[in-house]
Amino acid sequence: MEPYSDSRPGVLDRVRSFLWSDLPPWRMALSAGIGAFVAMTPTIGLQTLIVLGIVSAVRGNRGLGLVASALANPWTIPLIIYADFRVGSMILGGGEWRGLPERFTFGSLGDAFLHVAVGSALVGLAAGIAAASAVYLLCRILRGEAAFERPIDKRE
Numbered sequence: 001m002e003p004y005s006d007s008r009p010g011v012l013d014r015v016r017s018f019l020w021s022d023l024p025p026w027r028m029a030l031s032a033g034i035g036a037f038v039a040m041t042p043t044i045g046l047q048t049l050i051v052l053g054i055v056s057a058v059r060g061n062r063g064l065g066l067v068a069s070a071l072a073n074p075w076t077i078p079l080i081i082y083a084d085f086r087v088g089s090m091i092l093g094g095g096e097w098r099g100l101p102e103r104f105t106f107g108s109l110g111d112a113f114l115h116v117a118v119g120s121a122l123v124g125l126a127a128g129i130a131a132a133s134a135v136y137l138l139c140r141i142l143r144g145e146a147a148f149e150r151p152i153d154k155r156e
Helices: 011-019 026-037 049-056 062-069 077-092 104-142
Strands: none
Touching: 011 062, 026 049, 026 104, 049 062, 049 077, 077 104
16 A cells, blocks of 8 residues: 655645745845835835735745835834835925824825825835845845856857
8 A cells, every 4th residue: 555645735835935936036036126115105004915916917926025015014114104204305395294283184185195105116216126135145145146147048
């Protein structure tokens, strides 16, 4: 009698394939960069869906994108929004951070949101580049590849 053989992958194999796949380092870096970029945007509550959609569209590593998007969590969101607002205010001019105004109007909210939106694009770009660079180098090091060597094309 032959021993029982189950050809289905185990839980550990599924987790390993979800987080660490055989994707090229640039695609892993792209996944992390997208996750970090979206984490810095004011899309609280939709970040997971946005990251999953974009990373799936570029055929990246969804697990790595989700881990990178976890930069935005309840403890860091106030800091991220403040940084977005300050950077947006430097670009657009004006925009003092005074907390809530005495008379709250939708005009003041729209003004503040514009500053946050512009700032989040720049802060997100910086965070995305930093995360992508770190993941790219980490992938190359862990796979034993030199980080700055040009891959040899066997067709040459």
